[in-house]
Amino acid sequence: MVGNSTTSMSRRRGLDSSVISWILLVSLLLINHLAASFSAGNLQPPPKNISISFTRRIKRARSLKDGIRVLQDIESEGYSPNVFHYSAVISKCSKEGELPEWRAALTLLKRMQNQGVAANVIPYNAAISACGKAGRTNTAVGLLAEVKQQGLEPDVITYNAAISACEKGSRTDTALELLAEMKQRGVEPNAITYNAAIRACEKGSRTDSALDLLAEMKQQGLEPDVITYSAVISACEKGSRTDTALELLAEMKQRGVEPNAITYSAVISACEKG
Numbered sequence: 001m002v003g004n005s006t007t008s009m010s011r012r013r014g015l016d017s018s019v020i021s022w023i024l025l026v027s028l029l030l031i032n033h034l035a036a037s038f039s040a041g042n043l044q045p046p047p048k049n050i051s052i053s054f055t056r057r058i059k060r061a062r063s064l065k066d067g068i069r070v071l072q073d074i075e076s077e078g079y080s081p082n083v084f085h086y087s088a089v090i091s092k093c094s095k096e097g098e099l100p101e102w103r104a105a106l107t108l109l110k111r112m113q114n115q116g117v118a119a120n121v122i123p124y125n126a127a128i129s130a131c132g133k134a135g136r137t138n139t140a141v142g143l144l145a146e147v148k149q150q151g152l153e154p155d156v157i158t159y160n161a162a163i164s165a166c167e168k169g170s171r172t173d174t175a176l177e178l179l180a181e182m183k184q185r186g187v188e189p190n191a192i193t194y195n196a197a198i199r200a201c202e203k204g205s206r207t208d209s210a211l212d213l214l215a216e217m218k219q220q221g222l223e224p225d226v227i228t229y230s231a232v233i234s235a236c237e238k239g240s241r242t243d244t245a246l247e248l249l250a251e252m253k254q255r256g257v258e259p260n261a262i263t264y265s266a267v268i269s270a271c272e273k274g
Contacts, residue, residue, distance in 0.1 A: 046079035054081075058088040064101055067092045068108075086112040087122040094130035102139065105130040121152050128161040137169025144178070156187055164196040172204030191222045198231045207239030214248075224252070226260055234266040242274025 046054065054074050061067040067089040074081045086108060093105035105127040112123060124147045131140040144162045147154050154162075159182040166175035179197050182189060189197075194217040201210035210232045217224055224232075229252040236245040249267050252259060259267075 043075060043078060043080035045082065046074065046077075050079065051082060051084070054079075055084050055088055058085060058092075061092065064089070064092040064104060080115065081112075081117070083112070083117050083120055083123060086117065087126055090123050090126040090130070094126065094133045102127075102131045102134040102136050106139070119150065119152065121147060121155055121158050124152070125155075125157045125161055128158065128165065132161055132165025132168055135168055137165045137171055137174075140165035141171075141174060141178075154182070154185070154187065156182070156190055156193065159187060160190075160192045160196060163193060163200065167196050167200035167203060170200075170203050172200045172206055172209075175200035176209065189220070191217070191225065191228070194222065195225075195227050195231065198228060198235070202231045202235040202238065205235070205238045207235045207241055210235035211244070224255070224257065226252070226257055226263060229257060230260065230263045230266060233263060233270065237266050237270035237273065240270075240273050242270045245270035 045051075054070060057073075058067045058070045061070060071081050071085060071089060074085060090105050090108050093101045093108075109123055109127050112119065124143055128140045128143045131137075131143065140162055144154060144158060147158060159178055163175045163178050166172070166178065175197050179189065179193065182193070194213055198210050198213050201207075201213065214224060214228065214232050217228065229248055233245045233248050236242070236248065245267055249259060249263065252263075
């Protein structure tokens with residue numbers, strides 16, 4: 001089983017627990033088959049043009065299983081998969097519309113390490129994203145720590161994935177700590193970063209923190225979007241800040257940001273509380 005959050009998510013897509021388990025089992029068996037067939041002495045790095053061709057095949061693959069089969073093809077032709085091949089397959093573990101198969105992502109990451117493939121942050125970013133989407137917040141944060149332990153430099157994508165995982169896991173304090181950490185390390189937050197951190201504040205009923213982040217975002221020259229404003233207004237609703245919610249609604253319209261149903265729902269709830 002892949003966890004309660006994944007199970008409930010997949011049921012909403014019409015998949016019962018037996019189908020979930022079967023899909024994950026097949027993926028992990030394919031990875032294990034790769035491990036059993038691997039022989040370091042017989043495999044060589046592919047030439048650049050062949051490597052690029054394999055990467056394109058993985059990206060075109062319709063499912064995680066199909067991506068793993070391309071890894072099998074690489075090895076069957078006598079080549080060793082590189083970090084770009086693994087990254088492309090791991091990214092399929094968290095693609096929208098597919099099951100967030102975080103176990104497969106971790107297994108692939110471990111196999112890559114065991115083969116001595118020189119790592120960079122790209123496969124870690126994909127694995128952190130997969131864990132976050134599956135609701136495995138602790139695992140996602142742990143992978144970020146591993147990135148730093150490996151001497152790799154987390155980038156804005158790494159932090160965005162980890163902060164988003166904290167938002168989904170209602171870990172507001174950790175999300176804000178990671179935002180502060182990335183600034184200290186010289187990694188510039190972007191709109192995605194602030195949106196994830198603001199949503200974390202909204203979930204944690206940290207109204208003032210959400211408002212501070214919105215102000216900071218604008219000071220940095222970043223443009224808040226409907227996601228930003230909806231999250232901050234929702235935070236104001238939770239904090240019984242009706243006047244502020246209405247002011248934000250007016251502000252977003254002035255900035256040309258079109259409110260959506262989520263925005264209006266939060267404003268109405270704020271007015272009911274006020």
